[in-house]
Amino acid sequence: MxxxxxxxxxxxxxxxxxxxAVQRALPRLGFDGISDVRQGKRFELEVDGPVDEAALAxxxxxxxxxxxxxxxxxxxxxVEEAAEVAEAAK
Amino acid sequence: MTARIGVVTFPGSLDDRDTQRAIRIAGAEPVALWHKDKDLKQVDAVVLCGGFSYGDYLRAGAIARFSPVMEPLIEQAKAGLPVLGICNGFQILTEAHLLPGAMLGNDHLHFICRDQRLRVENAETSWTSDYRAGQEIHIPLKNMDGRYVADGYTLDKLEAEGRVAFRYLGLNPNGSLNDIAGITNEAGNVVGLMPHPEHAVEPLIGTGRTDGLPFFTSILKKLVNA
Known part of the structure; x- marks a missing residue:
């Protein structure tokens, strides 16, 4: 997998x-020197079978x-390498 | 014979009953449609109502857009079926690319609920012909994701073609570009807006006015005279 x-x-x-809003909270928390924050989304898809070109497409x-x-x-x-996945699971 | 107007209920829809009621008050026959329906029961028009379909997960309207009922709806809307999207329904129409642009969270990050003043900019669509262009109306506004955005090219095109159907008056409630409250497609059969006309069809409730009723009488006249 x-x-x-x-x-x-x-x-x-x-x-x-x-x-x-996150950026504006930073100085209050003692984090200085961060001029901009943008928030996004991360999706982790566990793929059955090989992640070949067709699967990636x-x-x-x-x-x-x-x-x-x-x-x-x-x-x-x-694609996240197997080693990275194992590391993240620790 | 009167017109049959479908109202789709998705998991998380809130205003389906109010919308059906508004349709009935205008003199048409509401037809309940379910998100899993694979056909539109031969209705003459469809309203996608407000609420939080699928909990607004991923993006508002993003999951509802792929419901089974949306397949015939998208196909028939492109062929001219009148479709009105209110609030969450507007978000679904942009996610389905039946209307250009996208909806994002209000710029102040708060849920908003208030009576909103609007100007009718286009009184020639299937859903706005009982208004006058330039008319001011008051109808309720209640949402989290009401900020209309589109790229500069799209905005210019909408403005040039008179496709901004409604504009906010007074303080912009959510950061929408060009104060846009609602838009129409090129043919004028698909209209979407954030405020809620279905909550302003009786003097007793809502804003105390019936400024939302012309949406439903407009479409009825169009269908009956067709």
Whole structure:
């Protein structure tokens, strides 16, 4: 089994009030020097079978049509290596 | 014979009963449609009502857009079936790309619920012909994700083609670009807006006015005279 990660972010030109609210809270918490925060979504897909080109193409379609709304969001698809998955599980 | 207007209920829809009631008050026959229906029961028009379909998970309207009932709805809307999307229904119509742009969280991050002043900008759609262009109306507004956004090209096109159907008056309640409260597709059969006309059809409740009723009388006249 392999894991494919889809990250979805609002496009740079779209106002992100949630990210701004997080950013504004930082000085109060003692975190200085962070000038901007943008908040996105991360999807971890556990894929049965091999993550070959065909499987990645299908996941790309899924991200484009459903996980992200490309009118307002950009997305990236990446395969997480087995070692990283094991590390994350520790 | 009167017109039959479908109202779709998704898991999490809130305003289906009020919408059916508004349709009845206008003199048409409401027809309940279920999100799992694979056909539209030969209705003459459809309203997608307000609420939080599928809990607004992923994005407002994003999951409802792939419901079985949406397949014939999208196909027939493209062929001219009149469709009105109110609030969550508007969000579903943008997710289904029947209307351009997208809806995002209010810029102030709060749920908003108030009587809202609007200007009718386009009184020539299937759902707005009983208004006058430029008319001011008061109807309730209640939502979390009411910020309309679209890229510059799309906004310019909407403005140039008179496809901004409703605009907020007074303070912009959610950060919508160009104060947009509602838009129409090119053909004028698909209209979406955030405020709730179905809550303003009787003097006793809502804003105390019946400013929302012309949505439902407009479509009835269009269908009966067709």
């Amino acid at each position: 392999a894991r494919v990660v889809v990250d979805v972010m609002l496009k740079p030109e779209i106002l992100d009030p949630q990210g701004q 299908r996941i790309h379609d899924l991200a484009e049509s459903f996980l992200a709304n490309t009118v307002i969001e950009d997305f990236t698809v990446k």
